[in-house]
Amino acid sequence: MRFLYTLVLWLLLPFVFVRLALRARKQPEYWHHLGERFGFYPVKDLKPVIWLHAVSVGETRATVSLVAKLRAAYPDHQILLTHTTPTGRATSEQLYGDGVMRVYLPYDYPFAVRKFMRHFKPRLGILMETEIWFNLIHEAHTAGVPMLLLNARLSEKSAKGYARVASLTRCALQQLDAIAAQTADDAVRLARLGAQRVSVMGNLKFDIAPPQALLAVGVSLRRQFGAPRKVFLAASTREGEEALLLDAWQARGSAEGALLVIVPRHPQRFAEIADMLGRRGLSYQRRSENRVVPADVQVVLGDSMGEMFAYYAASDLAFIGGSLLPFGGQNLIEACSVGTPVLIGPHTYNFADATRLAVEAGAAVQVSDAAELILVAQRLLNDSGALAGMRKQGVQFVAAHQGATDKAMNVIAKVLG
Template sequence: MRLFYSLMWWLALPLVLGRLWWRGRLEPGYRRHLGERLGSYCRRLDARPTIQVHAVSVGETRAAEPLVEALLRAYPDCRILLTHMTPTGRATGKALFGKHGDRVVQSYLPYDTGFMTGRFLRHFAPRVCILMETEVWPNLIRSCAARGVPVALVNARLSERSLRRGRKFGSLMTDAVRAIALVAAQTDADAGRIASLGAPHVAVTGSIKFDVVPPQAALDTGAMLRARFDERLVLLCASTREGEEALILDAWQARQRQHAPGALLLLVPRHPQRFDEVARMVESRGLSLARRSSLPQQVDADVLLGDSMGEMFAYYAACDLAFIGGSLLPLGGQNLIEACALGKPVLVGEHTFNFLQATDEAVASGAALRVADAQALVRESACLLADASARAHMGAQALAFAGQHRGATARTVELLRRVIV
């Protein structure tokens, strides 16, 4: 099965590279550092021990921030090799960790063939390979085992849907999971599902995302945005996915007269290549539009488009109420922890299987409210925007919910001491 998997990678490689080039039309970052994706490296590093942390994209990179900072403190003689698969993840890593200079270096992880992963490991020679959340790469894990490099899966989560998909790969997936030295799972349910695939050492440490601290610069940016909104109340729709913005805009427009007077809709699509598409959606409905990239001194438009990267904390800081995207349609939802950490009332759709336990607990605690569809989202937001005491209560519950789950980073670092030698 593994040989078949490797053959499929080689056969698909021309298509994969072609897709990178095609995506590079809108995101030039996809056309950079192509050699790294094939296991080819020019940069030579000094002899310091290296700890690899793999964070595939933006969400995983931001979640890795407390862990990377803790590892830098715990192992002052080591460097962190931060690997990614997307240019947005890489840009986020540079923004978060550029202050550390050469103690944090970045690279793309190569495609998962034995040849390419072998070249990667020979070049960087990491002491340990730490994978964030759900990144199980069979050939990378096999190559690490062949070189005596322990693999840890941390902040690990696995939904029932992903478990069923993983089992379809049979021995390819179970052999990879069995070769992981340790797993630090977010929840008991995640731990049970991962253990059912054969992981030998699984512990529950909680979600590192609860330990992410809002940067002061983001809070300052949020205050600047808020000042430009004047006295307007703001519904933030964060990390929206394809298909959701049209539903939200139609529902918003249909109930526009019933909102709190002058309410502002702040839309932040998850993927930057869709910024212009969403702007056209807004304008095609006759709604006035302002953009973060060309922010006026006073925002009096119907809709503000958050067309910037790395400012989600600022958007949360600036809003009165936050809807978490990816949950109106069956896409699994996004992380609501950042909104809760800033004490914001949260709305989510029905489809939150990617963050099920955290979302269910937030709803049960009164920090979040589920809505069935876009019409319910707009209806509930109108009620909350008109009721300051209800928003304050939900916000207080959100802060309490976020606070009681902190500490996963320290537990994870203590667990990693078993494999970082």
């Protein structure tokens, strides 16, 4: 089965370059460091390497508490972070600077992942969340590199996909030295696919400490927005959601003078959203202008990277994007950690457990569509008591579910000692 899988990868190789070219039209960084995607690396460190793979922005942010504890526990090791997307790599640069090495993970061709293993010779490999690459895991196993799957999550939808290649999935999962899942449901789904040595660790994203520097930026942002004015944030919105949101926002006459702040998930869409706002006749200002927002401005376009904590801290209420349309939702824990009340749409399979717990705790409200989203937002923005209660519940909700990092370190210690 792995031979057939690899054969398909080779047949798809021309389309890999086409896909890179298409993505690079909007985000030129996709052409940068191209050799790394095939196992060619200019950087090397003489220290023994602990390697973590974090695909993009969310997974990279989730590594913060784990990287801090790894550096403290293993000071003679070099931390290597691998990524798949330019935004993930940029997030790593913002979080860690030169404190870690960072490269792209090679595509899952045997020659490329073999070169990766030979170049870095990691003492340990850690895959974050749902990264099951069949050749990567096989080559690590062959090279004697212990591999862990930490903070693992597997939705029903993803589990059905992996079940279609059951023997390939089972082999890869059984070559992992340990798996620590976010929830018991995730652990059960992984076990059904053949995983062994599965434990439950909770979610690393709860072990978050909002950066004080970004909270200070949030205070400054709030002054720019206008302290007395209510601020409704649409965070990490995905393609198609902004139009739905603005339709409902304009249909209800905005929210009695409230400022709408839209921060698209992907920076290559900033210009697209600016055009959308202009076509709709909405007065808007870009965050990058970095100036006071006049009272007649209806929308702020958050065209900056790495400031999500600041946006949350500057807002009265936040909608978490990726959930109005079936993208699976984004991380609501960051908003709750700074005490920002949360609204979230119906599509939350990427964060199903965290969403359920947040709603049960009173830190979030789940809505069915854009019309209900704006209706509930208007109601809450006019109810300071309700917002205060949700702020308190959000902070308590995050604190109550912390501890995943220590459990992850226990799993790692059994391998590294």
